[in-house]
Amino acid sequence: MKTVFKRTPVLKDCPTHYCPGCGHGIAHRLLAEVIEELDIQDRAIGIAPVGCAVLAYNYIDVDMIEVAHGRAPAVATGMKRTNPDKIIFSYQGDGDLASIGGNEILHAAHRGEQLTVIFINNAVFGMTGGQMAPTTTLGQVTATTPGGRNATGEGYPLQVSELLALLPGTTYVERCALSSAARIKQAKKAMKHAFQLQMDGAPGLSLVEILSPCPTYWRMSPAKAMKWIDEQMSKAFPIGRLKG
Amino acid sequence: MCGNEALAEAAILAGCDAYFGYPITPQNEITAYMSRRMAEEGRVFVQSESELAAINMVFGAAATGKRTMTSSSSPGISLMQEGMSYLAGAELPAVVVNVMRGGPGLGNIAPSQGDYFQATRGGGHGDYRHIVLGPSSVQELADCMPLAFDLADQYRITVMVLADGILGQMMEPVTLEPKPRRSLPAKDWALTGMKDRKQNIVRSLWLAEGALEELNYRFEAKHREIQDNEVRLEEYRLEDAEIVIVAYGIVARIARAAVDRAREQGIAVGMIRPITLWPFPTAQVSAAAETFRMFLTVEMSCGQMIEDVRLAVEGRCPVLLHGRPGGGVPMVDEILDKIRQLTIRSGAV
Numbered sequence: 001m002k003t004v005f006k007r008t009p010v011l012k013d014c015p016t017h018y019c020p021g022c023g024h025g026i027a028h029r030l031l032a033e034v035i036e037e038l039d040i041q042d043r044a045i046g047i048a049p050v051g052c053a054v055l056a057y058n059y060i061d062v063d064m065i066e067v068a069h070g071r072a073p074a075v076a077t078g079m080k081r082t083n084p085d086k087i088i089f090s091y092q093g094d095g096d097l098a099s100i101g102g103n104e105i106l107h108a109a110h111r112g113e114q115l116t117v118i119f120i121n122n123a124v125f126g127m128t129g130g131q132m133a134p135t136t137t138l139g140q141v142t143a144t145t146p147g148g149r150n151a152t153g154e155g156y157p158l159q160v161s162e163l164l165a166l167l168p169g170t171t172y173v174e175r176c177a178l179s180s181a182a183r184i185k186q187a188k189k190a191m192k193h194a195f196q197l198q199m200d201g202a203p204g205l206s207l208v209e210i211l212s213p214c215p216t217y218w219r220m221s222p223a224k225a226m227k228w229i230d231e232q233m234s235k236a237f238p239i240g241r242l243k244g
Numbered sequence: 245m246c247g248n249e250a251l252a253e254a255a256i257l258a259g260c261d262a263y264f265g266y267p268i269t270p271q272n273e274i275t276a277y278m279s280r281r282m283a284e285e286g287r288v289f290v291q292s293e294s295e296l297a298a299i300n301m302v303f304g305a306a307a308t309g310k311r312t313m314t315s316s317s318s319p320g321i322s323l324m325q326e327g328m329s330y331l332a333g334a335e336l337p338a339v340v341v342n343v344m345r346g347g348p349g350l351g352n353i354a355p356s357q358g359d360y361f362q363a364t365r366g367g368g369h370g371d372y373r374h375i376v377l378g379p380s381s382v383q384e385l386a387d388c389m390p391l392a393f394d395l396a397d398q399y400r401i402t403v404m405v406l407a408d409g410i411l412g413q414m415m416e417p418v419t420l421e422p423k424p425r426r427s428l429p430a431k432d433w434a435l436t437g438m439k440d441r442k443q444n445i446v447r448s449l450w451l452a453e454g455a456l457e458e459l460n461y462r463f464e465a466k467h468r469e470i471q472d473n474e475v476r477l478e479e480y481r482l483e484d485a486e487i488v489i490v491a492y493g494i495v496a497r498i499a500r501a502a503v504d505r506a507r508e509q510g511i512a513v514g515m516i517r518p519i520t521l522w523p524f525p526t527a528q529v530s531a532a533a534e535t536f537r538m539f540l541t542v543e544m545s546c547g548q549m550i551e552d553v554r555l556a557v558e559g560r561c562p563v564l565l566h567g568r569p570g571g572g573v574p575m576v577d578e579i580l581d582k583i584r585q586l587t588i589r590s591g592a593v
Contacts, residue, residue: 043437045308057445063435065307065446067300068330074297078304078312079435081288082262086308086437104300107293 008036010061017055021222023178023212024052027120028059030188031091035062038195044087045079047072049096052126056091070101073108076115087198089116094135095125098160102134105164109205112169116194117207119160122214123233130217134158137236142217157236161209165243171204172197172244175237177211179229183239190241197244206244211237247382247411248273250418251315251341254389256281257422260339261310262288264301266320269353270409271343274315295320299327299340306336307446309434311393315341317409318359319350321367328402329368332463333448335433337396339389341405343412346571354571355409357493360548363406364522371460373467374402375474376521378492382416384519390423397428399470406521408544410494410573467523476519477528481507485514487586488532490553491542492518495574499542502579511587521549529556538586539563542574 007013010032018024035041041062048056050069057064067075072090080088097105097119108115124142125131131144137157139148165173172194176187187210194206211233213225220228245253252274255263263278275291282289288305292298298314305312316324321342331338344359346352363376375395379385385407392403435444450456478496481503482488491499496517506513516532518525529552533539538561541550547565554563566582568574 042439045435045437047304054449057443057447061438061443063438063444065304065334065435066449067303068326071296071300071303071327074292074300075304075307077290077292077297078262078264078301078306079308081290081301082305082310082312083308083436103293104297107297110293111290 008032010036010041012059012061014059016059018052019216021213021215021225022052023122023210023214024120026178026184027118027210027212028056030184030191031118032060034188034192034195038192038199040087040195040199043085044089047076047088047090049090049092051093051096053091053093053120054127070096070099071104072096072101073104073113073115073117077108077111077113080114087116087195089118089195091118092120093126094119094121094123094133098134098158105160109164109167109169109207112204114198114201114203115205116198117205118191119207119209120212121209121237122212124214124217126214126217135237137233159237161207161242164207169204170207170243171202172206173242175209175211175239175242177229177234177239178213179211179226209237211239245382245418246273246413246415247385247407248343248413249277250382250386250420251389251405251407252277252281253420254386255313255339255393256285257420258390258393259311260287260313260393262305262312264290264292264298264305264312264314266292266295266298266316268317268320270345270412271315271317271341273412274341295323296326299324302338303327303331303334303336306331306338307334307435309431309436311397313339313341315343317343317345318347318356321359321362325362325368328374329370329372330448331402332366332368332372332374333370334446335400336446337400338402339392339396339405340402341407344406344408346569352571353409355494355544355573356569356571357408357495357544357548358569359406360521360543360545363404364524364552372463373522374404375399375470375523376404376406378406378519378521379411380493380496380517382411382414383418385411386418386420394426394428395474398426399466401466401470406493408494471523474520475523475525475528477525478517478519479528480515480517482514482516482532484512485536486512487538487540487583488536489513489515489540489542489579490518490529490549491515492521492549495542495544498574498576499579501576502583505576505580506583511583513583524552524556526552526556529553530558533557533560537561540566540582540586542566542579544573545569
């Protein structure tokens with residue numbers, strides 16, 4: 001019989017704690033497949049965020065560290081500078097990267113650190129109960145924007161990738177989504193490129209932003225959440241390559 | 245050499261692989277010195293965007309098994325407390341130098357010992373300790389560095405070197421030479437990539453019921469081991485003392501002169517100088533309380549170490565304070581006056 005699909009050995013054979021319809025499972029699999037295909041399991045070191053993906057090391061079988069909320073790019077800097085032969089990546093959510101860790105990602109990019117950043121944007125704080133994130137879209141109802149996000153007082157969705165793409169220190173920035181099979185394939189391609197650049201010693205930071213569904217806190221069915229990415233979320237966060 | 249440069253060179257001699265830091269007075273000589281010397285040695289220097297980032301760069305480098313350090317002064321050390329709590333939780337070895345200045349808030353840039361509580365009580369959130377060394381000369385400051393790296397590696401703990409603006413800026417002759425390392429455990433927990441072994445994880449989150457409690461008990465056992473084995477202090481002219489001064493750091497240098505002057509005047513004064521502030525020399529101070537009549541702690545604060553002295557004395561003798569906060573430095577004559585007042589009050593000679 002011909003094998004048409006198998007679990008990559010970089011992904012552990014265990015159930016995850018993620019909600020039904022959550023995008024983290026897909027993103028983890030893509031990441032694990034990329035690590036296998038690039039043959040870097042023995043020299044990759046991953047950084048888990050604070051947020052829903054804090055336990056990523058339970059699923060992705062590479063050396064990993066769990067760090068303080070938002071500080072992954074600083075931790076990654078310490079790791080890469082002292083271990084230039086290792087492949088260092090951080091996996092961060094929008095609360096982690098765009099809110100509390102805004103300064104760390106900005107300056108890691110600004111210094112041109114040779115890192116790979118996987119930025120999962122699901123427009124809410126998932127772990128703590130669906131509060132507003134910097135990436136929450138206008139009008140979006142969350143636990144802390146019961147009337148919908150209002151630009152006055154609550155600000156606009158923060159386009160971190162556009163901001164980082166402006167910096168000479170970033171070498172590659174692309175925004176992808178998990179909303180369809182085609183988009184998932186593109187997300188994997190982007191991740192692979194972001195790792196390949198680091199492996200090739202390209203100067204600067206590579207970042208792949210992934211628009212990822214959170215059906216639980218968007219209060220939608222998984223299928224509707226996928227549609228919402230394409231129809232609403234991608235208006236605030238246009239999908240495509242921003243740099244490199 | 246000034247104290248800041250001496251400790252930086254001593255760290256390099258001790259095999260520090262990476263230094264991360266952010267400018268703040270009065271410790272800027274460390275960052276400047278490291279920027280030049282680490283490059284010469286082919287090692288890592290990064291000027292971070294903040295103290296928050298610096299301590300997290302230390303966290304990253306330490307997790308891969310490297311010898312790493314940062315330095316700062318009081319307001320910057322406050323910013324690092326989050327990272328220090330995570331270092332404790334993840335049991336990573338690291339060295340942090342605090343060249344203390346006046347506070348609270350932005351305070352001033354004068355020398356102070358106002359961070360004693362923060363340093364010896366953990367500083368960050370959670371149930372943890374770290375080792376605190378309080379050197380009192382430029383030579384001792386330099387000698388603290390190899391010791392700090394060894395202690396950090398041996399116990400998988402943060403070691404803070406607690407200096408102050410005078411020690412950092414003061415110039416003294418200093419002998420710097422590589423010291424042999426202790427026999428240290430292998431860093432088989434380090435993140436080096438999964439070559440020929442299973443996954444290593446460095447973490448501080450323990451959600452399963454009882455898991456964190458168990459971990460905290462293990463930390464407690466480690467803390468006891470450190471208390472049993474690593475207390476360092478100096479006892480000075482204690483033999484027949486009626487009054488025991490307790491002082492650390494640069495203040496102990498000044499107090500030593502006051503002890504000598506008092507002795508010349510026939511007053512029986514001695515000094516206990518804690519070198520490890522945590523673990524505090526509780527047993528030695530407690531033993532002194534059996535024999536001597538009165539304790540005087542001298543500090544550049546409104547009284548912080550005095551609490552540890554009182555805990556050790558357990559009410560058996562009076563424990564008094566001569567403290568100068570906010571950048572004030574106690575002078576020999578002031579300490580001597582205080583000693584005279586005490587002898588008059590107690591009738592002790």
